[in-house]
Amino acid sequence: MKKFRTLKTTIVAALCLVAFLGTSYASDKPIKIGVLLPFSGVQAIVGETIFKAMEIAFEDANYQAGGRKLILVKEDTEMNPKMGLTKARKLVERDQVDILSGLVSSAVAYAIRDYVVAQKIPLVIANAGAQGLTREKASKYIFRTAFANGQYVGPLGPYSANKMGLKEMAVFCPDYAAGHEKASVFTERYTKAGGTVTETVFTKLGIEDFGPYMTKLKKADGVFAFYSGGDAIKFVKQYNDYGLKSKMPLVADGSVVDEVFIDSLGDAAIGIISSMHYSATLDNPENKKFVSKFRAKDGRMPNGFARQGYTTGAAIIHALNAIKGKIEDKEAFLEALKNAEFNDPAGKFRFDKKTQNIIFDVYIRKVEKVDGQLVNTIIDVVKDQADVWTSK
Numbered sequence: 060m061k062k063f064r065t066l067k068t069t070i071v072a073a074l075c076l077v078a079f080l081g082t083s084y085a086s087d088k089p090i091k092i093g094v095l096l097p098f099s100g101v102q103a104i105v106g107e108t109i110f111k112a113m114e115i116a117f118e119d120a121n122y123q124a125g126g127r128k129l130i131l132v133k134e135d136t137e138m139n140p141k142m143g144l145t146k147a148r149k150l151v152e153r154d155q156v157d158i159l160s161g162l163v164s165s166a167v168a169y170a171i172r173d174y175v176v177a178q179k180i181p182l183v184i185a186n187a188g189a190q191g192l193t194r195e196k197a198s199k200y201i202f203r204t205a206f207a208n209g210q211y212v213g214p215l216g217p218y219s220a221n222k223m224g225l226k227e228m229a230v231f232c233p234d235y236a237a238g239h240e241k242a243s244v245f246t247e248r249y250t251k252a253g254g255t256v257t258e259t260v261f262t263k264l265g266i267e268d269f270g271p272y273m274t275k276l277k278k279a280d281g282v283f284a285f286y287s288g289g290d291a292i293k294f295v296k297q298y299n300d301y302g303l304k305s306k307m308p309l310v311a312d313g314s315v316v317d318e319v320f321i322d323s324l325g326d327a328a329i330g331i332i333s334s335m336h337y338s339a340t341l342d343n344p345e346n347k348k349f350v351s352k353f354r355a356k357d358g359r360m361p362n363g364f365a366r367q368g369y370t371t372g373a374a375i376i377h378a379l380n381a382i383k384g385k386i387e388d389k390e391a392f393l394e395a396l397k398n399a400e401f402n403d404p405a406g407k408f409r410f411d412k413k414t415q416n417i418i419f420d421v422y423i424r425k426v427e428k429v430d431g432q433l434v435n436t437i438i439d440v441v442k443d444q445a446d447v448w449t450s451k
Contacts, residue, residue: 089128093150095161098135109368116372124376125384143167157386165189185371193416202415205367207446209244214421214441215334216248225281227255232285234261241285273301285312299327318362321433328426336419337366337405346404370403411445418445
């Protein structure tokens with residue numbers, strides 16, 4: 060009997076030692092965060108902007124959370140769905156990342172969605188705005204710190220009709236998913252506020268000459284437009300060159316007057332009203348520090364993409380701290396991420412508990428020249444905007 064008790068005590072002690080060593084190993088093991096972004100091609104500037112801002116969030120935390128080291132492992136999606144899925148598999152199966160993040164293209168996000176859910180890997184989307192990702196295709200493993208297409212555009216509808224007095228407007232958008240979703244949301248909110256859309260024009264991506272559309276534009280009180288990058292620059296300049304700016308005020312998605320290229324627009328941009336979930340001119344402590352650090356790292360003023368990158372990193376770090384770094388307990392991490400609340404450069408951060416899509420304040424902005432520099436000056440704020448789908 061004595062030998063049996065001794066053997067039993069030895070086994071229990073051994074099991075406790077194994078458990079202790081396992082716990083110790085887990086607590087010492089670095090937490091890996093995979094970052095899927097375009098680092099080549101025409102959208103490389105977006106990927107680099109998001110990643111640099113993410114780095115700032117991790118630098119602020121000294122690349123630690125919950126007492127554990129944090130490692131970023133980045134891969135280039137090339138804005139290609141098949142490549143995106145291949146890179147996601149590599150990060151999960153070969154690099155053994157604990158969390159996935161990033162994604163600019165909604166097509167890439169959709170391509171990896173089922174894989175992420177099957178592997179039970181938390182995914183924090185830093186840009187891809189396709190509405191379905193946090194609606195019909197929502198999952199407890201998917202979060203979005205950026206926006207759902209139309210989320211920050213929606214408030215421009217009633218603002219245009221009621222505060223600007225624009226009773227008839229035309230809509231210009233590129234002919235792809237985001238263009239259609241944003242046009243739909245603006246139209247819905249604008250007409251609900253009493254406005255009338257006179258015509259909706261969808262143009263191909265990369266169009267060089269908007270002239271054929273602008274010369275046939277019906278008379279209206281104003282125009283709403285969503286374009287980005289080179290298309291935005293061409294649209295704004297040609298809208299001014301055709302003499303439309305003085306006749307029909309331009310109201311736009313914030314990407315039309317993005318801080319990255321706003322200087323390239325010249326005086327053609329002055330007076331454009333836009334909406335966005337961020338402005339580099341926001342006067343709060345978090346934003347002042349963020350602007351200073353981003354300019355030191357990148358040389359430019361931060362834009363909405365930068366804010367999204369920083370917030371993605373900050374949300375992950377916040378959740379890891381809440382669970383004391385125990386990422387092995389995925390359910391605890393998912394719950395901590397869902398309930399994360401903190402102040403980021405754009406204001407108070409939190410997720411919609413139903414969709415796990417971000418809730419944010421929308422800033423109505425006007426392009427002005429301040430001390431010789433074009434800036435998006437905030438002229439109004441629409442508080443606490445969730446995805447319009449959730450607020451119906």
